[in-house]
């Protein structure tokens with residue numbers, strides 16, 4: 265029997281995993297969730313001996329039950345290959361009393377690669393399984409990391425095209441360079457005059473445009489999303505929590521069934537939700553520690569039980585966490601409410617209408633037991649980067665620094681000395697300016713020279729995917745008004 269996927273807002277609708285991946289979002293606006301979270305079928309002793317790819321198969325086959333063994337193994341081997349600069353794929357480093365799970369060794373050196381390197385393969389396999397003949401057109405709005413990771417994942421994947429919209433003045437120079445030099449005959453990158461929200465709203469409008477969908481279908485195309493609400497992005501993220509536990513256990517750092525806390529720098533709540541799913545699968549995970557930057561909507565939620573996005577949007581030095589609507593929290597609420605689709609629908613309509621909702625006391629009690637939360641401002645972020653470098657000779661990026669700061673506070677407050685893994689989500693070279701500031705270097709080189717500057721100051725080599733950018737030719741220099749996004753897409757597909 266295949267595992268069935270349902271919407272968090274409607275228990276009645278039923279889909280297979282491949283159908284859910286193709287659709288991305290349910291028609292009622294809800295997110296797809298499996299009818300139950302499957303249990304691991306291998307022991308930790310067996311998992312400890314497995315490679316990343318083998319672990320990925322063990323975990324993903326439990327969720328994507330309508331994929332054949334051959335299909336799934338093929339997707340996995342295409343995704344987790346030499347594009348990663350280490351065979352371990354997700355290596356663990358030890359520094360200052362914690363383990364760091366480094367998720368930035370893929371093609372674009374941010375954690376988005378962990379899922380976006382496999383999503384294209386899951387998607388085209390899903391299309392094949394469901395006799396979809398149309399070419400799949402991925403539309404993405406990005407504030408930096410997702411766009412490049414999606415481009416790298418989909419470039420030259422047959423049967424797909426990808427269009428990425430980014431705010432022309434809203435991404436770092438390195439992030440822009442990464443995108444506009446993207447190779448691949450099926451890729452297209454457009455800057456828009458506006459902010460990330462404008463890009464996002466424009467993309468959502470196209471997804472909701474029935475006439476456009478019709479026009480597309482006649483030309484042999486259909487839209488899909490590489491956004492983190494797609495279950496095809498969440499499932500691959502469960503893998504590295506299973507892998508990390510198994511590796512620490514195998515190395516004797518954890519005794520049998522010993523608990524492991526995790527601290528995750530959080531934005532859209534996808535990464536930390538994957539840790540919760542791993543826990544439900546049977547991995548002995550203890551506290552889930554949710555780390556926010558100054559956009560601390562989640563911290564306030566965990567503390568008060570009220571989710572309230574009515575506040576100023578703050579631009580921080582950890583931009584991938586600058587977010588006020590954490591979409592994947594919806595899946596968490598679904599689980600904690602005892603899978604109450606009616607209640608989730610109610611909360612989400614309050615969020616849409618008033619920008620806030622308050623969860624009931626039963627959910628609050630469960631949240632308190634599972635989670636701890638903290639936040640870290642830009643100054644504290646810089647101080648943490650400097651301290652880790654000066655005292656431990658470990659160079660971390662601002663997002664990872666947020667997580668480690670929150671972990672330190674958590675330990676001070678609770679005295680909890682459970683073994684902990686901090687999730688490290690980006691290479692420091694992606695955020696050279698902030699990292700140099702933190703190290704006390706005031707004058708920054710411009711453009712890509714700043715990569716060499718960070719290497720000169722620290723002696724740490726620039727990751728190859730960024731060093732290569734210097735030789736890359738700019739392929740895209742389209743900048744349009746947000747009103748012209750649709751015609752951009754139509755032109756590209758002609």
Ligand SMILES: *Cc1c(COP(=O)(O)O)cnc(C)c1O
Nearest residue numbers: 530531532533534535584689690
């Ligand atoms: C996307 C991202 C995050 C936030 O992850 P979520 O799954 O959205 O919570 C944190 N750090 C970096 C570097 C990211 O790119």
